[in-house]
Amino acid sequence: xxxxxxxxxxxxxxxxxxxxxxxxxxxxxxxxxxxxxxxxxxxxxxxxxxxxxxxxxxxxxxxxxxxxxx
Numbered sequence: 001x002x003x004x005x006x007x008x009x010x011x012x013x014x015x016x017x018x019x020x021x022x023x024x025x026x027x028x029x030x031x032x033x034x035x036x037x038x039x040x041x042x043x044x045x046x047x048x049x050x051x052x053x054x055x056x057x058x059x060x061x062x063x064x065x066x067x068x069x070x
Contacts, residue, residue, distance in 0.1 A: 005061050012054045019047030 026040035056066055 002061075005058065008054055008058050008061065012051060012058070015047050015051045015054060019044050019051065022047065 022040045022043040025038075026044060030036060060066055
């Protein structure tokens with residue numbers, strides 16, 4: 001396995017983990033009057049978008065062309 005695939009897989013696992021953690025933090029009950037200081041849902045959505053880009057990158061590394069090249 002090449003280093004690019006290894007780094008991409010590790011990044012994907014880390015991104016999914018951070019996304020699940022931040023989504024869990026967003027959905028927990030919040031009874032305080034003060035607003036949350038960290039926008040957890042924005043972090044979760046950023047991790048989702050980054051994970052999608054990493055999956056496309058991995059597919060490209062395995063040799064499947066995903067772009068429009070003429």
